[in-house]
Amino acid sequence: MDRDHSGELGPQDEHEDDVYAAVARHHIIGSQLGATPMHRVRPSAVDGWLAELRRKGLSDSTRRNAYTILRAVFDAAVKTRSSVSYLWPDFALPLEP
Numbered sequence: 001m002d003r004d005h006s007g008e009l010g011p012q013d014e015h016e017d018d019v020y021a022a023v024a025r026h027h028i029i030g031s032q033l034g035a036t037p038m039h040r041v042r043p044s045a046v047d048g049w050l051a052e053l054r055r056k057g058l059s060d061s062t063r064r065n066a067y068t069i070l071r072a073v074f075d076a077a078v079k080t081r082s083s084v085s086y087l088w089p090d091f092a093l094p095l096e097p
Contacts, residue, residue: 020069027053027066028073038077046070 028034033041033049049070053063 020065023062023065024069027058027062028070033070038074041074 031049031052033045036045050063050067053066058066
């Protein structure tokens with residue numbers, strides 16, 4: 001997020017935050033994966049979740065945003081030594097056309 005010299009978020013940054021919040025709500029929190037405790041999430045569950053997002057017809061950028069948010073959550077959990085003890089696997093991300 002870019003802030004102006006006053007430290008305030010600009011309109012573009014606020015819009016970006018809204019987009020990420022909506023993606024998290026609709027495609028992560030509201031999914032079966034989102035209802036699964038972090039320590040029970042396995043790479044196969046993430047693969048299945050990504051496949052489900054594709055089956056729903058979500059754009060590459062929406063799927064990429066959802067994956068990026070999910071990965072950030074798991075990265076933060078690993079850094080804070082939460083119940084997630086395995087390293088985050090690398091998945092093939094949707095490429096832009």
